[in-house]
Amino acid sequence: MTGYDFPLAGARLTAFGSGALWWAEHRLLCVSDLHLGKSERHARRGGSALPPYETQDTLTRLAELVASLQPQTVVCLGDSFDDDAASQALPDAEKSQLTALMQNRHWIWITGNHDPAPAGLGGEQMPALHLAPLTFRHIAAPLAKAEISGHYHPKARLRSTSRPCFLLDRSRLILPAFGTYTGGLRSSDPVLSSLMAADALAILTGPQALAIPMPR
Amino acid sequence: MSELPKAIESWFSARGWSIHPHQRAMLARAGAPCTLLIAPTGGGKTMAGFLPTLAELTNGPHDGLHTLYISPLKALAADIKRNLRTPVEEIGLPIRIDDRTGDTPASRKRRQRADPPHILLTTPESLALLTSYEDAARTFKGLKRVVVDEIHALAESKRGDRLMLALARLQTLCPDLRRVGLSATVDDPQAIASYLACHPDPCDIVLADPGPAPDIRMLETREAPPWAGGGAAYAIPAVMEQIRAHRTTLIFHNTRAQAEIFFHNLWLANEGALPIGIHHGALDRVQRERVEGAMVRGELRAVVCTGSLDLGIDWGDVDLVIQIGAPKNVKRLVQRIGRANHRYNAPSKALLVPANRFEVVECHAALEAVREHDLDGDPREPGPRDVLCQHILIAACAGPFDADDLYAEMTRAGAYAALSRAAFDACLDFCATGGYALKAYDQWQRLLQRPDGTWQLRDPRAASRIRMNLGTIQDADLIKVRLKRSRGGKPLGEVEEAFAATLTRGDTFLIGGQTVRYEGLREMTVEVTRNPGRKPKIAVFSGTKFATSTQLSARILKMFNEDSWPSLPRHTAEWLELQREVSELPRAGHLLIESFPQEAREHICIYGFAGRNAQQTLGLLLTKRMEELGLDPLGFVSTDYATLIWGLQEVTDPAPLFDPKALRDGLEGWLAGNAVMKRAFRGAATIAGLIERNTPGARKNGRQATFSSDILYDTLRKYDPSHLLLDITREEALRGLVDFGRIEEMLERTRGRITLRRLQRISPLAAPLLLEVGKVPVKGAAEEKLLQQEAAALMQQSGLDKLLQ
Known part of the structure; x- marks a missing residue:
């Protein structure tokens, strides 16, 4: 699997077209914003709206990555479940698929704003992971250094094609959402452009990870 | 019953009217x-349909509903109510008449169910709703006659299929029910008769005198039409002259966007400030009613309109019909022309205005066809199964049903006469469980079988949700446009959601003839402010795109192969001559392909003459084949006549692209990710009740619906490829939007006789395609190559490529 290689605070990282991040030195795979159970939450809150297949789709894509990379550690960077109830209401088939993925590896749930405490699935939970020189947390802290975060679901345009993307500057990396049903925030949004340095890159997901100057 | 009661007869003669022979014939039958x-x-078609009702109700009292009148348009129902009430009130007949449409207030609707009028005027949708209530049997008690107006129009869509299922239901409730269908001139009356009949009973046909031939011509303009596009703005001064020279002119357009733009331009040229209105289906009801009212009172000199005025509304003194843009279909043209001169036995007068050079040829072909009474028509397909599913759900809303009885009832509708029991059972199973892949999910478990074997709704509360989602018109999703005010301003109409999604604050567009400025989206309503004087960003909300009919396409090819074209305007004849000189003209029985470089891209132009939808599909299939063959296609654009494809490589051997088997395989494979297909699926899934667009909370926004239907579609393809709805989608696609049938017909017609002309530059016939809107990008290898090139260039220009490594 090829991806876009880049350094962050001395760590050699790879951004994949699938939206996942790979830190080869630690065999660490990081994905953000899975939003498992989104349709279930919608149904619970009164809209019958979305059919319940996105969880399966997200997990299948994650399983493919795990199978090919055989990571030692998997970091889910927050908003892994659409809310707490969604993590409890995960159908049995999906639950066992997830448990199989977690077997024999270190699995870390970073807590997000949607899922303060994903429960009963094993793995470790923590608000942030420090693994020198990097810090993994859900929402970027404005003054942080060497930080990996998610939350914003950034996307960017090239040749009138809009794709989910990573945002990268010397201080931080923001991951795109890995979940199937997730919208996005354009890189030109003031929130993102004020967070990212002037020379930031957007790394577009797709058949190949493509780096461009971050559109503002 | 063959005599008209004295009171009615004398009311007619007092007005100097006589009863037409076909009206007498209807009374006699x-x-x-x-x-x-x-x-x-x-x-006097509608009156012919009602005379027997008036006669029966005059001759004796009747308790409850006597006649149900169904029209495809709300406006038509309202119009007929006005027209019927006049004689009823003036003669003093004891007849109660009322209408019931989506616009009728709920309180009146409730009253109608409890105490129905003698004559109820309604639409297929409102009728379906009426039959879904538990008290339907009481509402329809005593019903004697049902009159289906403009049945030729209903028979062309799923609305008609559902109506016929509803009539089958009514026939069970009222076994003596008599049916009357009223139709404009059609190519195959027998087909409509079998469609209307309670199968297998016969249906008589009464043919009225067709009247004198219409006076129909092309509008002469000083300026030549442009090469491409559909606006016909060049013809504005000539159209204005015609409006001044006539009492009332109807100006028909094929799409709403074109009507809006034309109306805008007409106003700018309206120096005499003549009263001119606009009418189309996306305008707000109040606005439409105002125009309709002014029209009936004879206050308007012209109305710019679309198909929403196609059907038999009596618009008073219309003495000229202008058709802007090629009519695409001869039958519809003849029906539109009939709108002029509502007096029997006077020829109607019409002018055709081609919007571009190609349409000059098409208009000529259409004129020829009208003169030869050569109407186009396609054989009727069996009734669609998504409508059947909806009808099963409607039946369940009304109360428990027995599957054998329901099957027997449905097969009495002509379109479903050949429905097999197995096909019916598959639909029933889908309604009950959602189908194999969806069995595990509660929301699609709708029916359950009771101990006595009958079927009922699993959750009786589901009835109101099912009723909310009735309806088979699945055009693009429309959202409301309102003027921005603190508490919600005046509604102006609707635009397609896809169009609304492209707007950013400050953009201007046309609606109801005025330029407005987009302010934002609030609770699924587009908020705008008035913005007079600014040139609008063009409104692209499209309305239906009709494809040029097979018959008309064949006529165009025939015209191309004449030695010269003395009857065509000079500008068009010269254009065709030039094409013959530098390349050749497409011929019947051959497939012409031109290949040429243009602006650093390779192009091929395929003159398939298969109609817009099929040419569009051909573009999708060919670019997919080209992708597989490494020809790096980048995009394509289609018209009714040709498809133009551009890419990075030159095509030197077209034969492998047109191998029928490869194309058919391509179709199957391509169906996977295709947007057109997904749209067809969305339509079928909504009709069959798999997706709910309306929920008790609020209407689901179209993008949400698209989103979830796309995922459902992918899921079913993956886990349950033989699911009923995929089967329905495939079937629809082959004839509807995808129209693969016409591609096969084209391949059959040309049988591998393909001519590839390599040209140094673009040909006269291909050039207009470059100006067409609606270009479809191909997201494939070529696109990835260009994205990579562009990304690399951007990184290099910015110097960032060195910075972060």
Whole structure:
């Protein structure tokens, strides 16, 4: 699997077209914003709206990555479940698929704003992971250094094609959402452009990870 | 019953009116179980349908509903109510008449169910709703006659299929029900008669005198039409002259966007400030009603309109019909022309205005076809199964049903006469469980079988949700446009959601003839402010795109192969001559392909003459084949006549692209990710009740619906490829939007006789395609190559490529 290689605070990282991040030195795979159970939450809150297949789709894509990379550690960077109830209401088939993925590896749930405490699935939970020189947390802290975060679901345009993307500057990396049903925030949004340095890159997901100057 | 009661007869003669022979014929057959009347527009068709009802109600009292009148348009129902009330009130007949449409207030609707009028005027949708209530049997008690107006129009869509299922239901409730269909001139009356009949009973056909031939011509303009596009702005001064020279002119357009733009331009040229209105289906009801009212009172000199005025509304003194843009279909043209001169036995007068050079040829072909009474028509397909699913759900809303009885009832509708029990059972199973892949999910478990074997709704509360989602018109999703005010301003109409999604604050567009400025989206309503004087960003909300009919396409090819074209305007004849000189003209029985470089891209132009939808599909299939063959296609654009594809490589051997088997395989494979297919699926899934667009909370926004239907579609393809709805989608696609049938017909017609002309530059015939809107990008290898090139260039230009490594 090829991806876009880049350094962050001395760590050699790879951004994949699938939206996942790979830190080869630690065999660490990081994905953000899975939003498992989104349709279930919608149904619970009164809209019958979305059919319940996105969880399966997200997990299948994650399983493919795990199978090919055989990571030692998997970091889910927050908003892994659409809310707490969604993590409890995960159908049995999906639950066992997830448990199989977690077997024999270190699995870390970073807590997000949607899922303060994903429960009963094993793995470790923590608000942030420090693994020198990097810090993994859900929402970027404005003054942080060497930080990996998610939350914003950034996307960017090239040749009138809009794709989910990573945002990268010397201080931080923001991951795109890995979940199937997730919208996005354009890189030109003031929130993102004020967070990212002037020379930031957007790394577009797709058949190949493509780096461009971050559109503002 | 063959005599008209004295009171009615004398009311007619007092007005100097006489009863037409076909109206007498309808009276004479008043007792027949089923009659189809075919009469030209303006022939007093609707009155012919109602005379037996008026006679019966005059001759004796009747308790409850006597006659149900169904029209495809709300406006038509309202119009007929006005027209019927006049004689009823003036003669003093004891007859109560009321209408019931989506616009009728709920309180009146409730009253109608409890205490129905003698004559109820309604639409197929409102009728379906009425039959879904538990008290349907009481509402329809005593019903004697049902009159289906403009049945030729209903028979062309799923609305008609559902109506016929509803009539089958009514026939069970009221076994003596007599059916009457009223139709404009059609190519195959027998097909409509079998469609209307209670199968297997016969249906008589009454043919009225077709009246004198219409006076129909092309509008002469000083300026030549442009090469491409559909606006016909060049013809504005000539159209203005015609409006001044006539009492009332109807100006028909094929799409709403074109009507809006034309109306805008017409106003700018309206120096005499003549009263001119606009009318189309996306305008707000209040606005439409105002125009309709002014029209009836004879206050308007012209109305710019779309198909929403196609059907038999009596618009008073229309003495000229102008058709802007090629008519695409001869039958529809003839029906539109009939709108002029509503007096029987006077020729109607019409002008055709081609919007571009190609349409000059098409208009000529259409004129020829009208003169030769050569109407186009396709054989009727069996009734669609998504409508069947909806009808099963409607039946369940009304109360428990027995599957054997329901099957027997449905097969009495002509379109479903050949429905197999297995096909019916598959639909029933889908309604009950959602189908194999969806069995595990509660929301699609709708029916359950009771111990006595009958079926009922699993959750009785589901009835109101099912009722909310009735309806088979699945055009693009429309959202409301309102003027911005603190508490919600005046509604102006609707635009397609896809169009609204492209707007950013400050953009201007046309609606209802005024330029407005987009302010934002609030609770699924587009908020705008008035913005006079600014040149609008063009409104692209499109309305239906009709494809040029097979018959008309064949006529165009025939015209191309004449030695010269003395009857065509000079500008068009010269254009065709030039094409013959530098390349060749497409011929029947051959497939012409031109290949040429243009602006650093390779192009091929395929003159398939298969109609817009099929040419669009051909573009999708060919670019997919080209992708597989490494020809790096980048995009394509289609018209009714040709498809133009551009990419990075030159095509030197077209034969492998047109291998019918490869194309058919391509179709199957391509169906996977295709947007057109997904749209067809969305339509079928909504009709069959798999997706709910309306929920008790609020209407689901179209993008949400698209989103979830796309995922459902992918899921079913993956886990349950033989799911009923995929089967329905495939079937629809082959004839509807995808129209693969016409591609096969084209391949059959040309049988591998392909001519590839390599040209140094673009040909006269291909050039207009470059100007067409609606270009479709191909997201494949070529696109990835260009994205990579562009990304690399951007990184290099910015110097960032060195910085972060």
